[in-house]
Amino acid sequence: MRAWPLITLAALLFAGAVIRDAVDDWVAATELPVLLAETSVEMRDRGGDLLRVYTLRDGRWRLGARAGQVDPDYLDMLVAYEDKRFHHHGGVDLWAMTRAVGQALWNGKVVSGGSTLTMQVARLLEDSGTGKVAGKLRQMRLAMALERRLSKDEILALYLTHAPYGGNLEGVRAATFAWFGKEPKRLTPAQAALLVALPQSPEMRRPDRNWKAARAARNRVLARMYDGGVIGQEAYDTAVKEPVPRARRAFPALAPHLTDRVRASEPLALRHDLTLDAGVQRALEDLAGESLRGLPDQLSIAMMVADHQSGEIIASIGSASYGTASARQGFVDMTQALRSPGSTLKPLIYAMAFDRGLAHPETIIDDRPVAFGAYQPQNFDGGFRGELRIAEALRLSLNIPVVLLMDEIGPARFMAGLRRAGVRAVVPGGKAGLAVALGGVGLRMQDLMQLYAGLASGGEAVELTWKSDSVSRARQRVVSRSAAWQVAHVLASLTPPGGKGEGKLAFKTGTSYGHRDAWAVGFDGQHVAAVWLGRADGTPVPGAFGGDLAAPILTEIFQRVKPELEDLPPPPPETLIVSNAMLPQPLQRFRGRNAVFEAPQDAPVLAFPPDGAFLPLEEDVPLVVKIREGQPPFTVLADGAPVVTGANRREIALPWREKGFVSLSVIDARGRSDSADIEVK
Structure with missing residues (x-):
């Protein structure tokens, strides 16, 4: 027995x-379901902060999350509330399930659930129901299988990624961005409790639709956490008073044009780490919108900022109205559009002229009427300044002096210089002429930024990039260190709008033909920035000048990037810094390759009136002629007929009383002459 x-x-x-x-x-x-579910594509800035996030194809926001990305106090609260023995059971907690069944039988209704966090993950992965026996058995089986093949942290990551939080929100990170506007790294007890409560009944407890139900559920979680010793009295009292959000916040959507391009370039990547600075990007997007207020509805704006020491782009604004239907055509990324740069290419021409020994900042050049076959360049105001220093010609952005230098350098050699700087320029017709000096070429804002980054970095080409893991290439020299410094020194002598940053900000403005593009681009000791205004469709904007529209915005860009401008570098030791009189004789005055056919330097010059001048005919006011150089006595002719002879003075009053066009000539004692065609009105 x-x-x-x-x-x-x-x-x-x-x-x-x-x-x-x-x-x-x-x-x-x-058989396990697919564990690597699709998550939203994320764009992150240089510090890891979220710049932009994309929805899935079905419109859901699902952001991947790991335990290390979440506030540990929230995790403690989640485990204490949902699954106290999560770290000890094998997927199914028999004690919790027995207790739940017993309570249901005793009370005649469900009082507590028996599902573990792992079982909830199983349900989320297969989107299975909770009420049917077959579904519950499948969850138990899958939960035990998950526990055998995954670590507890991996299971927790699946829950943190897939848990529903109302509407199209999945995962704790999507929830914290939508309800609190931040990552879940640091949460208040009230926020953590709400996140614990929402997945149990995400639609019934949505704060934006039923905030009272959300608050009640949150407070129940807080009460249990207090009773269980997870939080103290003070934390509980503060948390129950904290308001529940009543509306969803927008997900980050910074740098939309650039992030669209980045995503298109690597369509399979779920995370992109960019060089942008989210704070600077946000500040400049605000500035772009502010800058267009009060301007024509069709006007668009683009901006870029980069660190010219590293080549990293830290902000990029393609327009101020992305995603909105407006006359500004904000969907067009104007940082990538081919536009005429206007006068902004002039600094490179001057730098190349300095390198080739054609000129020096103190060299005298003659701003006078010139013709290159049928091409007759004009200054923006139609006037002429006569003789002036090269530095002043650059400061005034005169057209004729820079075309004279371009004629000596040669358009082909200049285009090669652009290519060395990393500029991909497009020339109408395919063959560059002298007009490229004045903007007769198409290039992108990023190209222009690369050119100025090269000037800022001592004449070496800088490759700008948005990739945080880009490999730096060997830099190619574009111009010498001294030429780059000389150009920067001249540009820095211009007074910025508002007078802020004088001497530290080297900048240049530009206006394209027909007032289609208004530019300003500049740099200090560390950053280079550019701003463009115009119409996306390329139609003219009457009265738009780079100096008036774009330059003030450029100054504001630097103020929003940092509190103080960085000093420009000192001149390289090889830089020749002397006055005009101390220059070598060939550099004192720009003569050009045709100087041998020109009049000698001491030949008479009809200094006034200049060629092409319009002079008023006033009663009792003579027509005055001013002569420079030459050997007296002088003879003055009008249309070939002598008007004054034997004059020893260099300022001669002519007895002229007729209106119309007249050709004035002056001849000195040695038979040398000069002339000018004018109109008397």
Whole structure:
């Protein structure tokens, strides 16, 4: 008789082993669903902050999350509320399930759930229901299979990625951005409790639709956390008073044009780490919108900022109205549009002229009417300044002096210089002429930024990039260190709008032909920036000048990037810094390759009136002629007929009383002459 208990025990143990083995085989044969579910594409800035996030194809926001990305106090609260033995069970908590069944039988209704966090993950992965026995068994089987193949942290990551938080929100990171506007790294107890409560009934407790239900559910979680010793009295009292958000916040959507291009370039990547600075990007997007207020509805704006020391782009604004239907055509990324740069290419021409020994900032050049076959360049105001220093010609952005230098350098050689700087310029017709000096070429804002970054970095080409992991290439020299410094020194002598940053900000403005593009681009000791205004469709904007529209915005860009401008570097030791009189004789005055055919330097010059001048005919006011150089006595002719002879003075009053066009000539004692065609009105 005494053997029966032992036989019974053995039979029970054998049966238990058989059942255990059967369960093991049953669990081992479980087919797991896809664990690597699609998550939203994320764009992150240089510090890891979220710049922009994209929805999935079905419109859901699902951001991947790991335990290390979440506030540990929230994780403690989640485990304490949902699954106290999460770190100890194998997927199914038999004690919790027995307790839940017993409470349901005793109370006639469900009082507490028996599902573990792992079982909830199983339900989320397969989107299975919770009420049917078959569904619950499948969840138990899958939960045990998950526990065998994944670590607890990996299971927790699946929950943090897939848990629903109302509407199209999945995952704790999507929830914290939508409800709190931040990552879940640091949460208040009230915020953590709301995140624990929402997945239990995400639609019924949506704060934006039923904030009272959301608050009640949150407070129940807080009460249990207080009773369980997870939070203290003070934390509980503060948390229950904290308001529940009543509206969803917008997800970050900074740098939309650039992030669209980045995503298109690597369509399979789920995370892109960019060189942008989210704070600077946000500030400049605000500035772009502010700058267009009060301007024509069709006007668009683009901006870029980069660190010319590293080549990293830290802000890029393609327009101020992305995603909105407006006359500004904000969907067009104007940082990538081919536009005429106007006068902004002039600094490179001057730098190349300095390098080739054609000129020096103190060299005298003659701003006078010139013609290159049928091409007759004009200054923006139609006037002429006569002789002036090269530095002043650059400061005034005169057209004729820079075309004279371009004629000496040669358009082909200048285009090669642009290519060395990393500029991909497009020339209408495919063949560059002298007009490229004045903007007769198409290039992108990023190209122009690269050119100025090269000037700012001592004449070496800088490759601008948005990729945080880009590999720096060997820099190619564009112009010499001294030429780059000389140009920067001249540009820095201009007074910025408002007078802020004088001497530290080297900048140049530009206006394209027909007032289609208004530019300003500049740099200090560390950053280079550009701003463009115009119409996206390329139609003219009457009265738009780079100096009036773009330059003040450029100054504001630098003020929003940092509190103080960085000093420009000192001149390289090889830089020749002398006055005009101390220059070598060939550099004192720009003569050009045709100087041998020109009049000698001491030949007479009709200094006034200049060629092409319009002079008023006033009663009792003579027409005055001013002569420079030459050897007296002088003879003055009008249309070839002598008007004054034997004059020893260099300022001569002519007895002229006729209106119309007249050709004035002056001849000195040695037979050398000069002339000018004018109109008397």
